[in-house]
Amino acid sequence: GAVVSQHPSWVICKSGTSVKIECRSLDFQATTMFWYRQFPKQSLMLMATSNEGSKATYEQGVEKDKFLINHASLTLSTLTVTSAHPEDSSFYICSATRFRTSGYYEQYFGPGTRLTVT
Amino acid sequence: QQQVKQSPQSLIVQKGGIPIINCAYENTAFDYFPWYQQFPGKGPALLIAIRPDVSEKKEGRFTISFNKSAKQFSLHIMDSQPGDSATYFCAASMRAQKLVFGQGTRLTINP
Numbered sequence: 001g002a003v004v005s006q007h008p009s010w011v012i013c014k015s016g017t018s019v020k021i022e023c024r025s026l027d028f029q030a031t032t033m034f035w036y037r038q039f040p041k042q043s044l045m046l047m048a049t050s051n052e053g054s055k056a057t058y059e060q061g062v063e064k065d066k067f068l069i070n071h072a073s074l075t076l077s078t079l080t081v082t083s084a085h086p087e088d089s090s091f092y093i094c095s096a097t098r099f100r101t102s103g104y105y106e107q108y109f110g111p112g113t114r115l116t117v118t
Numbered sequence: 119q120q121q122v123k124q125s126p127q128s129l130i131v132q133k134g135g136i137p138i139i140n141c142a143y144e145n146t147a148f149d150y151f152p153w154y155q156q157f158p159g160k161g162p163a164l165l166i167a168i169r170p171d172v173s174e175k176k177e178g179r180f181t182i183s184f185n186k187s188a189k190q191f192s193l194h195i196m197d198s199q200p201g202d203s204a205t206y207f208c209a210a211s212m213r214a215q216k217l218v219f220g221q222g223t224r225l226t227i228n229p
Binding site for chain 1: 149150152154159160161162163164167169207211213215216217219220221222224
């Protein structure tokens with residue numbers, strides 16, 4: 001199967017600091033990666049779509065200056081939470097799409113990063 | 119139009135039973151319907167997916183039934199085990215890949 005990794009798996013930071021989360025597709029190239037946020041006992045909320053070599057597309061209501069996304073290569077996308085505040089504490093999950101011979105894209109998720117802002 | 123409605127919100131089944139989770143959608147442009155399994159503190163894992171030109175797909179103990187005219191699809195888990203206890207999400211997308219998720223079903227399989 002397709003493997004997607006995230007680093008770090010959990011991070012605690014102080015309010016006002018920035019945190020970078022990495023998402024890597026380990027055994028396939030992903031032209032598109034997605035970043036999600038998930039609150040306890042809730043569904044996944046799409047934050048942004050990240051395409052290699054181009055600017056990310058943010059969902060309505062997501063602050064692009066706060067959540068900086070960079071997709072530098074076909075296997076790496078990063079999410080930087082700038083000037084983090086306690087309300088940014090959440091579970092952040094990335095996913096990467098893999099094109100299949102059926103003509104469809106399958107989306108594989110990373111293990112998630114638990115961010116706690118104190 | 120973009121929503122996927124999932125039910126039930128939670129489900130408790132005895133070991134060996136067949137839990138059924140249902141999803142409904144409105145957008146007829148959706149052409150890819152995956153199911154994901156998520157354990158606490160982990161990312162979702164792709165279980166099985168179906169396209170609208172197929173009415174049923176089976177992989178191991180997991181089966182998707184798809185009703186195009188009713189715009190509904192469901193997940194059946196055969197011979198359920200306590201290890202299947204997790205949250206299950208249905209989703210839908212068009213070829214553009216962006217997934218629309220259901221609200222999730224918390225499944226508990228009692229021993």
